[in-house]
Amino acid sequence: MKYGRKSLHDKIVFYSLAIPAIIIALILLLLLLTQTSLSIPIFNVQGVTSTYISTTWRPSYEPPPTGAWYGLLPAIWGTLTSAIIAVLLALPLSLSVVIFVEEILPRRFREYISAIIDLMAGMPTILFGIWGLSFLGPILQAYVMTPLHEYLGFIPVFSCKPLAPATVLTAGVLLSLMIFPFMVVVIQETYRAIPITYKEAGWSLGLTMYEYVKLNMSMISPAIVSAILLGFGRASSETAAVTLVVGNAYNIGFCILSPAYTISSLIANQFTESGDFPYMQNALFAGGLILLIIGLIVNTIGIIILRRLRF
Amino acid sequence: MSYGIAVEVKNLNVSIAGKPILKDVNVKIPESTITAIMGPSGSGKTTLLRVLNRLIDLIEGVEVKGSVKIFGRNILETDPYEVRRMSGMVFQIPNPFPHLSIYDNVALGAKINGIAKSKRELDELVKWALEKAMLWDEVKDRLRDPPWKLSGGQQQRLCLARALALKPRLLLLDEPTANIDPVNTLKIEEALRNLKKEEDMTIILVTHMPHQAIRISDYIIMLYEGVVVEVGPTEEIAINPKHELTSRFLRGEM
Ligand SMILES: Nc1ncnc2c1ncn2[C@@H]1O[C@H](COP(=O)(O)OP(=O)(O)O)[C@@H](O)[C@H]1O
Ligand SMILES: [Mg+2]
Numbered sequence: 213m214k215y216g217r218k219s220l221h222d223k224i225v226f227y228s229l230a231i232p233a234i235i236i237a238l239i240l241l242l243l244l245l246t247q248t249s250l251s252i253p254i255f256n257v258q259g260v261t262s263t264y265i266s267t268t269w270r271p272s273y274e275p276p277p278t279g280a281w282y283g284l285l286p287a288i289w290g291t292l293t294s295a296i297i298a299v300l301l302a303l304p305l306s307l308s309v310v311i312f313v314e315e316i317l318p319r320r321f322r323e324y325i326s327a328i329i330d331l332m333a334g335m336p337t338i339l340f341g342i343w344g345l346s347f348l349g350p351i352l353q354a355y356v357m358t359p360l361h362e363y364l365g366f367i368p369v370f371s372c373k374p375l376a377p378a379t380v381l382t383a384g385v386l387l388s389l390m391i392f393p394f395m396v397v398v399i400q401e402t403y404r405a406i407p408i409t410y411k412e413a414g415w416s417l418g419l420t421m422y423e424y425v426k427l428n429m430s431m432i433s434p435a436i437v438s439a440i441l442l443g444f445g446r447a448s449s450e451t452a453a454v455t456l457v458v459g460n461a462y463n464i465g466f467c468i469l470s471p472a473y474t475i476s477s478l479i480a481n482q483f484t485e486s487g488d489f490p491y492m493q494n495a496l497f498a499g500g501l502i503l504l505i506i507g508l509i510v511n512t513i514g515i516i517i518l519r520r521l522r523f
Numbered sequence: 524m525s526y527g528i529a530v531e532v533k534n535l536n537v538s539i540a541g542k543p544i545l546k547d548v549n550v551k552i553p554e555s556t557i558t559a560i561m562g563p564s565g566s567g568k569t570t571l572l573r574v575l576n577r578l579i580d581l582i583e584g585v586e587v588k589g590s591v592k593i594f595g596r597n598i599l600e601t602d603p604y605e606v607r608r609m610s611g612m613v614f615q616i617p618n619p620f621p622h623l624s625i626y627d628n629v630a631l632g633a634k635i636n637g638i639a640k641s642k643r644e645l646d647e648l649v650k651w652a653l654e655k656a657m658l659w660d661e662v663k664d665r666l667r668d669p670p671w672k673l674s675g676g677q678q679q680r681l682c683l684a685r686a687l688a689l690k691p692r693l694l695l696l697d698e699p700t701a702n703i704d705p706v707n708t709l710k711i712e713e714a715l716r717n718l719k720k721e722e723d724m725t726i727i728l729v730t731h732m733p734h735q736a737i738r739i740s741d742y743i744i745m746l747y748e749g750v751v752v753e754v755g756p757t758e759e760i761a762i763n764p765k766h767e768l769t770s771r772f773l774r775g776e777m
Contacts (some may be wrong), residue, residue: 431621
């Protein structure tokens with residue numbers, strides 16, 4: 213880009229708009245640097261790899277490695293499993309909402325559905341949390357998790373008895389409700405942008421509604437992948453609601469019917485007291501660092517894929 | 524070969540949101556012929572074409588009255604999905620599916636409609652359709668390429684092949700050469716002539732180019748503001764148009 217022949221006025225506008233953008237980029241960099249530098253002490257005493265792959269969380273007034281030990285794998289595992297459950301549930305939900313709104317619902321009702329979805333997307337996440345804890349969790353425990361364990365308990369993911377309403381599955385289900393509005397928006401906007409001429413070509417081949425929708429969805433598959441990644445990014449970083457419904461137990465295992473921690477719920481629960489224990493705060497920063505890295509990777513890829521989609 | 528009536532339209536009235544678009548249209552189109560629908564922009568040519576494959580149903584607030592028979596079947600009382608499989612359509616702007624390869628663009632309709640039973644049959648059908656669209660030689664070594672690597676004119680011939688892969692007896696084209704160069708235009712015209720001769724296809728072509736109509740059509744339907752003002756064999760109409768509008772149109776004044 214050349215700004216050579218711009219007037220002074222244009223230059224002032226340009227710089228006054230560019231500076232906030234640069235500041236934001238710098239803040240992101242600063243965040244990354246702070247997270248890294250505050251993680252380094254724990255890496256020095258425990259090692260990077262063993263911090264991330266150890267399953268032991270043992271707070272103590274004696275510093276690690278002999279006294280305390282802060283392994284993050286259970287929290288990372290809880291984050292990944294609950295986010296994966298969320299995406300697996302939210303994907304079919306959002307695809308069917310998009311298909312219903314775009315292809316079946318009469319045009320005049322579409323705005324109402326969009327308004328409801330926007331409302332859901334903008335809801336304070338803590339409201340999802342208390343609803344999940346007091347309503348959704350007990351219902352899931354009684355009508356979903358218990359039957360799953362009884363009838364499908366031979367499958368490792370359902371092998372443990374659901375003793376409490378707050379479990380990885382509850383967190384996953386709640387997260388799916390929280391991320392699906394965002395996934396709907398990403399998929400729907402792209403679906404709407406399919407030029408009418410492709411849709412007409414599809415119909416002119418005599419496709420049935422099912423085949424027609426399948427054709428359109430495969431046309432916008434990059435947007436679907438992108439919605440999955442962005443949804444995963446949101447689900448893995450969600451804190452307020454998850455902290456309430458995930459159960460906050462330092463478990464690791466394949467079973468999704470037991471309580472667990474996620475990285476964000478671990479930080480939310482432990483950070484205030486972590487000053488009392490040497491290195492614990494650094495361990496939590498190390499958790500934050502991995503969360504930040506996961507988020508940056510997933511969101512960047514998601515956005516790049518979405519950008520590449522051109523009709 | 525029987526040269527019966529391919530399309531018979533009786534008292535066709537189409538309105539969109541209460542506004543009449545086609546008024547009392549009556550035409551008979553013989554089998555194995557090329558018919559050109561002509562008329563100024565907005566006269567209802569596209570609408571008439573889209574009645575024939577029920578694409579018109581996609582418009583909200585549309586009302587279609589009268590009877591339309593294609594090869595003896597009243598298509599207004601037939602399942603629209605079935606009607607659409609009876610004919611192939613080529614649109615004004617080349618619109619191959621961007622995410623499918625050249626091969627898959629052609630194969631899609633055939634696969635879904637169960638026309639080809641095996642991979643070999645499908646390969647043969649794709650080859651046949653591309654040959655008939657006069658595109659085979661140009662793409663046979665790159666069937667897996669995406670369609671946007673082709674020129675606009677090649678893309679339009681790909682769309683013709685996609686329509687042909689349905690093995691339709693009726694082919695509908697809506698100003699197929701409006702957006703492509705003269706060389707490709709001539710290729711498509713040659714393809715259409717051959718499809719009529721070799722495959723006994725009935726072809727209905729909307730065109731705004733009087734010369735194109737004279738070059739390839741057997742019959743001309745002249746539309747003006749939703750009314751058929753003249754219809755007849757091309758030789759007659761070209762030499763001796765009965766209607767003032769037709770002669771002005773043929774002279775290129777509209
Ligand atoms: N989707 C639509 N909604 C409302 N009016 C339409 C629609 N499509 C076509 N029309 C109207 O129908 C008339 C005929 O259009 P069309 O069949 O496209 O004409 P042509 O193909 O001869 O240019 C025009 O007046 C146009 O405004
Ligand atoms: Mg038109």
